[in-house]
Amino acid sequence: MGSRSRNWESNTAIQEGSPKFAYILAFFSALGGFLFGYDTGVVSGAMLLLKREMNLNALWQELLVSSTVGAAALSALAGGYLNGLFGRKICILLASSIFSFGGIILSIAPNKEVLLFGRLVVGLGIGIASMTVPVYIAEVSPPHLRGQLVTINTLFITGGQFIASVVDGAFSYLSNGGWRYMLGLSAIPAVLQFLGFLFLPESPRWLLQKGRSQQAHQVLMHIRGTENVEEEYDSIKTTIEEEEKESGGGPVLWRILASGPARRALIVGCGLQMFQQLSGINTVMYYSATILQMAGVRDDRMAIWLAAVTAFTNFLFTLVGVWLVERVGRRKLTLGSIIGTSASLFVLAVGFLLSAHASPPVTFHPSDPTFFNSTCTHYGFCEYCMLDPNCGFCYNENGSTILNSSCEHVNPANTEEAASGRCSNTTQESTDAFWAYNYCPTTYSWIVLLGLILYLAFFAPGMGPMPWTVNSEIYPLWARSTGNACSAGVNWICNVLVSLTFLHVAQYLTYYGAFFLYSGLALLSFLFVLGCLPETKGLVLEDIETLFSTRLCTCDTTDGQKVHYVRSNYGTLEAEDRISYISVSSKY
Numbered sequence: 001m002g003s004r005s006r007n008w009e010s011n012t013a014i015q016e017g018s019p020k021f022a023y024i025l026a027f028f029s030a031l032g033g034f035l036f037g038y039d040t041g042v043v044s045g046a047m048l049l050l051k052r053e054m055n056l057n058a059l060w061q062e063l064l065v066s067s068t069v070g071a072a073a074l075s076a077l078a079g080g081y082l083n084g085l086f087g088r089k090i091c092i093l094l095a096s097s098i099f100s101f102g103g104i105i106l107s108i109a110p111n112k113e114v115l116l117f118g119r120l121v122v123g124l125g126i127g128i129a130s131m132t133v134p135v136y137i138a139e140v141s142p143p144h145l146r147g148q149l150v151t152i153n154t155l156f157i158t159g160g161q162f163i164a165s166v167v168d169g170a171f172s173y174l175s176n177g178g179w180r181y182m183l184g185l186s187a188i189p190a191v192l193q194f195l196g197f198l199f200l201p202e203s204p205r206w207l208l209q210k211g212r213s214q215q216a217h218q219v220l221m222h223i224r225g226t227e228n229v230e231e232e233y234d235s236i237k238t239t240i241e242e243e244e245k246e247s248g249g250g251p252v253l254w255r256i257l258a259s260g261p262a263r264r265a266l267i268v269g270c271g272l273q274m275f276q277q278l279s280g281i282n283t284v285m286y287y288s289a290t291i292l293q294m295a296g297v298r299d300d301r302m303a304i305w306l307a308a309v310t311a312f313t314n315f316l317f318t319l320v321g322v323w324l325v326e327r328v329g330r331r332k333l334t335l336g337s338i339i340g341t342s343a344s345l346f347v348l349a350v351g352f353l354l355s356a357h358a359s360p361p362v363t364f365h366p367s368d369p370t371f372f373n374s375t376c377t378h379y380g381f382c383e384y385c386m387l388d389p390n391c392g393f394c395y396n397e398n399g400s401t402i403l404n405s406s407c408e409h410v411n412p413a414n415t416e417e418a419a420s421g422r423c424s425n426t427t428q429e430s431t432d433a434f435w436a437y438n439y440c441p442t443t444y445s446w447i448v449l450l451g452l453i454l455y456l457a458f459f460a461p462g463m464g465p466m467p468w469t470v471n472s473e474i475y476p477l478w479a480r481s482t483g484n485a486c487s488a489g490v491n492w493i494c495n496v497l498v499s500l501t502f503l504h505v506a507q508y509l510t511y512y513g514a515f516f517l518y519s520g521l522a523l524l525s526f527l528f529v530l531g532c533l534p535e536t537k538g539l540v541l542e543d544i545e546t547l548f549s550t551r552l553c554t555c556d557t558t559d560g561q562k563v564h565y566v567r568s569n570y571g572t573l574e575a576e577d578r579i580s581y582i583s584v585s586s587k588y
């Protein structure tokens with residue numbers, strides 16, 4: 001094990017190679033991200049049709065949404081093992097087969113039980129893809145493009161969510177079976193990815209790790225578009241040899257926890273994924289239709305199409321992230337994004353707070369006998385009425401004045417109408433009475449809308465993609481699959497937790513309380529990133545491990561600099577202490 005050094009000038013050999021092939025690889029891999037976005041996004045529109053056609057109660061609706069995310073959490077964790085054993089290519093092929101199978105099952109499902117099975121299958125595909133694709137892209141990309149190419153995967157996730165909302169809008173006009181197309185169409189990109197990947201190479205880093213040196217060398221030349229890959233090849237090979245000598249036996253997770261740099265990388269990776277979800281992205285996305293209704297969009301179809309605009313905003317600003325990641329670096333992009341995200345969550349909360357204070361009172365008590373048996377009669381203001389999932393607010397409007405307002409029981413089979421009375425669809429009067437479920441009519445809705453747009457504009461370029469991008473690069477090769485599996489698992493588990501608890505949190509803390517909480521959590525993540533996230537821009541993957549050699553909370557010293565590291569061996573010391581890092585260049 002000799003001492004080893006790399007200098008940045010010599011990376012020009014890598015940079016000179018044609019990156020075209022790297023883009024092709026990134027495109028086919030990122031179809032996995034597209035399916036992740038499509039399958040998590042499409043269900044809300046499909047549910048509108050499904051609940052009517054299959055008579056789904058709230059529990060079944062909840063099951064069909066959460067089963068996919070839950071299955072994704074489990075398969076992301078298992079994906080680490082599969083990745084190490086079979087390689088990235090086989091795992092991506094596996095994920096695309098699972099996606100295709102799931103899509104077909106969903107499109108022909110005869111009943112809700114088969115639907116649930118299909119959603120579980122699709123979730124298994126999402127979990128494997130979510131942890132494998134960023135790793136594969138990072139391992140095949142040249143260092144100067146790596147951040148951008150991995151961020152393209154998140155662009156595809158948000159693109160998938162956008163296309164899903166357009167498909168939802170388009171097929172919502174089909175009175176029968178529209179959901180079959182919505183859920184089944186995902187099989188097309190899945191088959192495309194499967195076919196494409198049959199012809200694409202395995203990651204050269206994984207090949208080298210498995211001792212398939214000749215194949216690794218060939219793949220590296222192929223993807224770099226040049227024969228001049230000796231330096232990169234040697235560098236990967238030496239690192240793997242060193243790692244093999246240094247690593248003890250036992251399960252990889254145990255070795256990660258026992259090794260200082262890998263453990264710190266795992267804390268940073270999992271922390272980033274946790275904070276991404278705790279800043280409420282999926283709640284905001286899911287809740288966007290209601291926010292738009294608050295802002296006065298009453299037509300259901302219109303709300304579906306405007307939700308597509310929200311998803312498009314998320315996509316558009318992720319594109320800004322793709323553009324910025326190699327210019328400003330991961331650290332500054334994430335920090336800037338968090339400040340904006342926290343501030344916009346604050347604006348959202350203030351909008352909800354003002355709406356709550358101006359919440360219209362209940363002024364009308366219908367004489368309908370079913371009305372008297374309802375607990376909804378207890379509420380004196382719309383604010384309390386809407387926080388009870390069993391009730392909704394029914395009112396007439398004269399200009400901006402609310403008239404004849406009552407709190408009434410919701411139709412359990414369809415929350416878009418009251419169970420009985422003038423806001424149910426069984427009465428003639430329903431035409432001039434408005435039904436507000438989950439929200440209150442308010443003149444402050446523009447603040448909420450502004451908060452929503454600002455939120456997406458700040459979240460999407462940084463906190464959306466960076467946790468995935470950073471995780472794909474911070475672990476040493478031996479720990480990469482397991483590290484990414486754990487952090488992706490944390491992402492999915494926090495995703496389930498936040499979405500399942502949102503309505504309860506809102507019931508206890510009110511909507512504005514919930515958004516103030518998310519805003520505070522975002523501030524907490526600012527401190528975490530400020531103290532713990534080093535800049536990885538432009539570094540060779542094999543060098544990144546060195547950034548975690550010192551205690552966490554000291555990383556900001558390297559911010560904005562490209563550092564040249566020299567790794568030297570002092571024989572008798574512990575593995576992590578044996579590595580000294582000498583900055584010899586900070587000219588950037």
Ligand SMILES: O[C@H]1[C@H](O)[C@@H](O)[C@H](O)[C@@H](O)[C@H]1O
Nearest residue numbers: 154157158281282314464465
């Ligand atoms: O990075 C992605 C992206 O921001 C998506 O919009 C969101 O739904 C996912 O949960 C997240 O992991």
